[in-house]
Amino acid sequence: MKKSNIKAWLYLLPALVFLGVFMIYPLFDVVVYSFEEGYNSASQSFFGTGLYNFSYVLHDPYFLQAVKNTFILVIITVPVSTGLSLLISLALSSIRKLKDLFQTLYFLPYVTNTLAVGLVFMILFKKTAYSDGLINLLINIFGGQSVDFIEGPYWAKMLVLCIYTIWIVMPFKILILTSSLASVNQDYYKVARVDATPKWRVFSKITLPMISPMLFYLIITGFIGAFKAYSDAVALFGVNLNAQGMNTIVGYVLDMLYGNSGGYPSYASAAALILFAIVLTVTVINLLVSKKKVYY
Amino acid sequence: MKIVLEHLTKIYPNRNRKIKDEKIAVNDFTFEIPDGKLIGLLGPSGCGKSTTLNLICGLEEATSGKIFFGEDDVTKAPPENRGVGMVFQNYALYPHMTVEQNIMFPLGNLKGEAKLSKEQMKAKALEVAKLVQIDEYMDRKPAELSGGQQQRVAIARALVKLPRVLLLDEPLSNLDARLRLQTREEIRRIQRETQITTIFVTHDQEEAMSISDMIVVMETGIVQQIGKPQDVYDDPKNLFVAKFLGTPPINVFDAEVKDEKLYIGESAVLDVKGVADQPVFAGIRPEGFILADDGVFECKLSSVEVMGRDTSVVSKHNALLGTEIRSIIPAENKVDTSSPLVRFNLKPAKVHIFNKETTERIYFK
Ligand SMILES: Nc1ncnc2c1ncn2[C@@H]1O[C@H](COP(=O)(O)OP(=O)(O)O)[C@@H](O)[C@H]1O
Ligand SMILES: [Mg+2]
Numbered sequence: 001m002k003k004s005n006i007k008a009w010l011y012l013l014p015a016l017v018f019l020g021v022f023m024i025y026p027l028f029d030v031v032v033y034s035f036e037e038g039y040n041s042a043s044q045s046f047f048g049t050g051l052y053n054f055s056y057v058l059h060d061p062y063f064l065q066a067v068k069n070t071f072i073l074v075i076i077t078v079p080v081s082t083g084l085s086l087l088i089s090l091a092l093s094s095i096r097k098l099k100d101l102f103q104t105l106y107f108l109p110y111v112t113n114t115l116a117v118g119l120v121f122m123i124l125f126k127k128t129a130y131s132d133g134l135i136n137l138l139i140n141i142f143g144g145q146s147v148d149f150i151e152g153p154y155w156a157k158m159l160v161l162c163i164y165t166i167w168i169v170m171p172f173k174i175l176i177l178t179s180s181l182a183s184v185n186q187d188y189y190k191v192a193r194v195d196a197t198p199k200w201r202v203f204s205k206i207t208l209p210m211i212s213p214m215l216f217y218l219i220i221t222g223f224i225g226a227f228k229a230y231s232d233a234v235a236l237f238g239v240n241l242n243a244q245g246m247n248t249i250v251g252y253v254l255d256m257l258y259g260n261s262g263g264y265p266s267y268a269s270a271a272a273l274i275l276f277a278i279v280l281t282v283t284v285i286n287l288l289v290s291k292k293k294v295y296y
Numbered sequence: 297m298k299i300v301l302e303h304l305t306k307i308y309p310n311r312n313r314k315i316k317d318e319k320i321a322v323n324d325f326t327f328e329i330p331d332g333k334l335i336g337l338l339g340p341s342g343c344g345k346s347t348t349l350n351l352i353c354g355l356e357e358a359t360s361g362k363i364f365f366g367e368d369d370v371t372k373a374p375p376e377n378r379g380v381g382m383v384f385q386n387y388a389l390y391p392h393m394t395v396e397q398n399i400m401f402p403l404g405n406l407k408g409e410a411k412l413s414k415e416q417m418k419a420k421a422l423e424v425a426k427l428v429q430i431d432e433y434m435d436r437k438p439a440e441l442s443g444g445q446q447q448r449v450a451i452a453r454a455l456v457k458l459p460r461v462l463l464l465d466e467p468l469s470n471l472d473a474r475l476r477l478q479t480r481e482e483i484r485r486i487q488r489e490t491q492i493t494t495i496f497v498t499h500d501q502e503e504a505m506s507i508s509d510m511i512v513v514m515e516t517g518i519v520q521q522i523g524k525p526q527d528v529y530d531d532p533k534n535l536f537v538a539k540f541l542g543t544p545p546i547n548v549f550d551a552e553v554k555d556e557k558l559y560i561g562e563s564a565v566l567d568v569k570g571v572a573d574q575p576v577f578a579g580i581r582p583e584g585f586i587l588a589d590d591g592v593f594e595c596k597l598s599s600v601e602v603m604g605r606d607t608s609v610v611s612k613h614n615a616l617l618g619t620e621i622r623s624i625i626p627a628e629n630k631v632d633t634s635s636p637l638v639r640f641n642l643k644p645a646k647v648h649i650f651n652k653e654t655t656e657r658i659y660f661k
Binding site: 191192193194201205206209 | 354390401405
C-alpha cells in the first residue's frame with residue numbers, strides 16, 4: 001500500500017468507525033437475531049438456531065395482512081404518484097404566469113409535518129359524533145351514503161391511506177421532475193417544432209427519454225419508500241394498526257419490537273429480512289428494466 | 297424557392313420590465329434571396345443573425361414586415377407549416393436515437409397522404425446519409441461520432457424532408473480549424489447538389505466569403521451591405537464592412553483630404569479626384585501596398601514574416617488606428633530589414649476613404 005493510500009484510509013477512519021458501529025454491526029446483528037430461536041433480550045439467551053422465526057412470521061396472519069397492505073400501497077401509490085407528478089410537472093413547465101406560486105404550493109406538503117398532514121386528513125375524512133368529515137359532506141351532496149374512512153371498511157381505509165401517501169410523496173417528485181424537464185436543452189424542442197413534430201410525439205420520443213434517468217430514479221426510490229411505509233398509516237389510524245387491519249411490514253417489525261405484544265427481536269429481525277429480500281428483488285427488477293429503457 | 301424579406305423587423309421587449317427600453321434585434325431587413333443560392337449571413341456576435349433565421353423559420357414572430365417563400369406569404373405561418381430545415385449551432389441531435397433514427401425523425405411526422413412506410417423512410421434516410429457521406433454510421437449514437445460527423449447528421453436530418461429552405465446557424469463554429477475548412481466545402485457541395493436555397497449564418501467572414509453566392513453583412517440589426525463576396529470586399533459601402541471583411545484586416549488611418557490629395561501624416565499618398573477637403577478615415581488593404589524605395593508612404597519597420605508565397609511586412613505609423621500595419625507583398629520583393637524605415641506606394645483600388653462622421657464610403661476617381 002502506498003503512503004498516500006494509508007493517509008486516505010486514515011482520513012476515512014472516523015466515518016468508517018461510525019458506519020461500522022451504527023450501520024454494519026446492527027445489520028449483521030439483525031441477521032444473527034433472525035436465526036436465533038427464542039431469543040430473550042433481557043437475559044441475552046436463546047434455545048437454538050434455525051428457521052423457526054421465519055416460519056412463525058410467515059404464518060402470522062398479522063404479518064400476512066401487513067404484507068398485503070404494503071403491496072397494495074406500493075402497487076397503487078408508486079405509479080399514480082409518479083404519473084400525477086409528471087403531469088403536474090409538465091403543466092408547470094408549460095405555464096409562464098404564476099409558475100413560482102404553483103411550484104411553492106405543490107412543494108408545501110414536503111415541508112409539512114406528516115402528523116400535521118394527518119390531522120388535516122382527519123378533518124377531511126374522519127367521522128365523529130358531530131360531523132362526517134368534509135369528504136362525506138361532498139358524497140352526501142351528490143346523494144351518496146356516508147362512509148367511515150378511518151374506522152370503516154377495509155377498502156375505504158386503504159383508499160385514504162393511498163391518497164395520503166400519494167399526497168405526501170408528490171412534492172419531491174414534482175420538484176425533481178420540473179427541474180429535469182427544465183434541464184432539457186430547448187434546441188431539441190425547436191428542431192422538433194421546425195420538423196412539424198406532433199405534441200404527443202415530442203413528449204414520447206424526446207421529453208420522456210430525456211428525463212427517463214430521473215423518472216427511473218423516482219420510481220426506484222418510490223418503490224423503496226412505499227415498502228418502508230409506516231408513519232403515514234400511524235398518522236391516519238393511530239398506533240394500534242393490527243387491530244385496524246392497516247399495518248405495514250415496517251409497522252409489524254416495530255410492533256414486534258416495542259408494541260403491546262412486542263419484545264420479540266427475533267421475529268422482528270426475520271420480518272425485516274423478509275422485507276429486505278422483497279425490496280432487493282423489486283429494485284433489481286427495476287434496475288434491469290431501466291437498463292433497457294433508460295437513455296443515459 | 298426564392299425567399300423575400302420585406303422590411304423585416306424584430307423588436308424584443310426588455311427582459312427587465314421596469315426598463316422600458318427595448319432591443320431592436322433586426323431592423324428593417326429587405327432582401328430577395330434568389331432561388332437555389334447559398335447566402336452567407338455575416339456579422340459580429342449579437343448583430344441579429346440568429347434572430348433573422350428564427351424569423352425565417354418561424355420560431356420567432358416578426359414585429360413588422362413580411363416574409364415570402366416564393367409567392368407564399370409565410371409571415372404568420374407557424375414553423376411546422378413552413379417546410380424549412382434548420383441546423384443549430386450545437387446540432388441538437390437527439391442523443392438517445394441512432395443516426396438513422398435521427399435522420400428519419402422528421403419523416404415520422406408526415407401525416408395523411410405523405411405518410412411513409414418504415415421501408416420508405418429507411419430508404420430516404422439512407423439516400424441523404426449517402427449525400428452527406430455518413431451512411432457508414434447509421435447505427436451509431438451521436439455521442440459516438442466526431443463533431444464533423446455530427447454536423448453531417450444534423451444536415452441530413454434537416455434535408456431529409458426536402459425542405460424549401462435550409463437554414464444553418466453557425467454550423468461550423470463547434471469544429472476545429474481543419475474540419476471547419478473541410479466541412480464548409482461539404483456544405484457547399486451538398487447545397488450545389490440539392491439546389492435548395494440555403495442561408496448560412498456565421499461570424500467568420502472568411503467562411504462566408506469562401507462558400508457563399510452572396511453575403512449579407514449585418515451590424516446591430518441593420519443590414520450594412522449585400523452582394524457577391526468579392527464585390528463587397530472590393531467595394532465596401534462603409535468603414536464597418538471594410539473592417540469586417542478580409543484577413544489580415546484592412547489598415548485604418550486618420551487621414552485628411554487636401555487639394556484632391558490624400559494625406560496620411562505629412563505625406564500625400566494618393567490622388568483622390570473629386571473629393572472635397574475634409575478629415576477622413578483611410579483604409580488600406582494589406583495587398584494594397586507596393587514596396588518601393590522611393591515610395592510615397594513611409595512607415596517604421598517592425599518585422600518581416602515570410603510565408604512562402606507572400607511576405608508579410610509589419611510596420612508602424614503614427615496616424616494608424618490600431619497597433620500595427622500589416623501589408624502583404626509578393627515574396628520576390630525583398631525588404632531591407634537593416635533599415636528602420638520601409639516605403640510603399642499604394643494601389644488606388646485597394647485604398648478606401650470614409651467620412652469621419654458617418655463612416656460612409658467617399659468615392660474618388
Ligand atoms: N429572446 C430574446 N429576448 C431579448 N433579446 C434577445 C432575445 N434573443 C436575442 N436577443 C437580443 O437580440 C440581439 C441579436 O441576437 P442574435 O440574433 O442571437 O445575435 P447573433 O445570432 O447575431 O449573435 C442580441 O443583442 C440579443 O441580446
Ligand atoms: Mg447566433
